[in-house]
Amino acid sequence: MKKILQLIPFCCCIVFFKCSTEIVLAPQNEPQYFIYGTLSNLNELIRIEVGQTQPINSTLDSALEDVSLSVYQKTPAGETTLLTSDFSFVDGVHLSQASFQAETGNYYWIEANIKGEQYVSTPEQLKEIVEITRIEESQDYFQIVFSDPPNVSNYYITSVILNREKTDFLDFDNISNDLFFDGNENAMIEIFNSDVEFEVELAQISAESHQFYLKLLSQQFENQLNDDLSIGFDPSELFKVPPANLNGNIYEAETNKQVLGNFAVLSISRTSIELEDPRP
Numbered sequence: 001m002k003k004i005l006q007l008i009p010f011c012c013c014i015v016f017f018k019c020s021t022e023i024v025l026a027p028q029n030e031p032q033y034f035i036y037g038t039l040s041n042l043n044e045l046i047r048i049e050v051g052q053t054q055p056i057n058s059t060l061d062s063a064l065e066d067v068s069l070s071v072y073q074k075t076p077a078g079e080t081t082l083l084t085s086d087f088s089f090v091d092g093v094h095l096s097q098a099s100f101q102a103e104t105g106n107y108y109w110i111e112a113n114i115k116g117e118q119y120v121s122t123p124e125q126l127k128e129i130v131e132i133t134r135i136e137e138s139q140d141y142f143q144i145v146f147s148d149p150p151n152v153s154n155y156y157i158t159s160v161i162l163n164r165e166k167t168d169f170l171d172f173d174n175i176s177n178d179l180f181f182d183g184n185e186n187a188m189i190e191i192f193n194s195d196v197e198f199e200v201e202l203a204q205i206s207a208e209s210h211q212f213y214l215k216l217l218s219q220q221f222e223n224q225l226n227d228d229l230s231i232g233f234d235p236s237e238l239f240k241v242p243p244a245n246l247n248g249n250i251y252e253a254e255t256n257k258q259v260l261g262n263f264a265v266l267s268i269s270r271t272s273i274e275l276e277d278p279r280p
Contacts, residue, residue, distance in 0.1 A: 033064075034260035035112055035119060035250050037094075039071065039102050040203070040268045041126060046071060046084070046096040050112060053260070063092035068113040071096070073106050074123060083108070102126045102265060110263045111253075118253035121263035127204045130154070132271045135200065136188070142273070143188040144202055150183030155210035157266075160192035161199040175213050202269045209264040212248035219246060 037048030048069055051062040070085040086097040102108055107123035128149070136143045148154055158174040173192055181187040191200055205213070248262025 032260055033114055033117075033119070034246070035110070035121075035263065036261045037110065038264045038266055039100065039108050040266040041102050041104065041129060042268055042270070043099045043101040045099055046087075048087070048094045048110065048112075048263075049092070049261075050094060050114065051092075064114065065089045066115075067094065069094055070111045071100075071108065072111065073102075073108050075107075076105050104128055104267070108263075108265050110250075119250055119259060120253050122208065122249040122251070124206050124209065124249065124263070124265035126265050127206075127267040129267050129269050130156075130202060130204050131269045132200070132202050133186075135271065135273055141193045142191050142200075144191055144200060145186055145188050146202060146269070147185045148178045148181055148183060148187040152182075153207065154178040154182075155205050155207055156189065157203050157205060157210075157213055158189055158191055159201040159203070161201070162196065175210065175217060177210065197272070197274050199270060199272045203266040205264055205266055206249075208249050209262055212246070212262040212264070215246055 032053045033050070034053065035048065035050050037046065039046055050064045050067045050069070052064055054062050068085070069087050071083040072080060073083045074080045083100060084096050084098065087094040088097060089095075104126050107125050109121045109123040111121075112119045130146050130149065132144055132146050134145045136145055144158060155177045156175070158176075160173050174189060176189055178184075178187065189202070192198070246260050246262075247258045248260075248264075250259050250261050250263060251257060252259060
């Protein structure tokens with residue numbers, strides 16, 4: 001009897017290992033849609049990127065062509081009109097067939113239909129333009145000087161344009177708010193150091209878009225840390241799994257679920273810089 005009891009644990013182990021099978025859990029990368037675009041007071045084409053997240057090692061194109069897009073505007077009096085729904089798909093980007101210039105005080109948003117699912121952005125108002133009053137130059141950098149509107153939170157992004165091209169694939173070079181210079185008539189933001197002539201933009205944006213751009217910049221740094229070969233980096237890489245919670249102001253209409261991306265309304269002031277003396 002004692003020998004039989006001693007054999008029971010041994011037999012149980014045999015049965016356990018014989019019946020056990022190894023289960024390998026493959027990571028589940030559920031594709032997600034992303035929508036990214038802007039509209040401003042400048043008379044330009046509306047650019048909207050629509051795509052689907054892909055696994056990190058995927059070579060598939062993330063851009064989606066079969067998408068229906070509409071841009072709407074609403075006046076402060078509440079009158080809503082369709083701005084445009086006429087877009088063409090060029091090099092992975094949806095471009096409006098005509099140029100548009102947003103009007104100060106009006107609200108703008110997009111609606112996108114992707115495979116029967118409707119997505120909509122939260123309306124954003126075009127704020128008053130904050131004009132660049134001058135550019136100050138030092139040996140190491142330039143500074144945009146402007147008068148910050150007082151007693152209200154303001155959020156800014158700046159862009160530098162060399163040879164009519166933005167210097168960064170994210171289309172902006174600096175993100176800031178007026179926490180430390182609220183109401184300052186000589187507020188300053190440091191910008192790109194250049195030894196050639198260039199243009200610079202100061203754009204006022206909403207608090208929600210400000211948060212999105214901060215997260216977007218964080219994701220850029222994450223990708224550059226993981227890939228030293230940052231030159232020629234593809235912006236669609238930002239939306240490959242796993243994204244850094246790049247949720248902005250776009251929602252699925254039926255469920256109100258937040259999705260990846262953002263549609264920002266930018267109030268832009270632009271000026272050109274001509275250098276008097278070539279830099280060493």
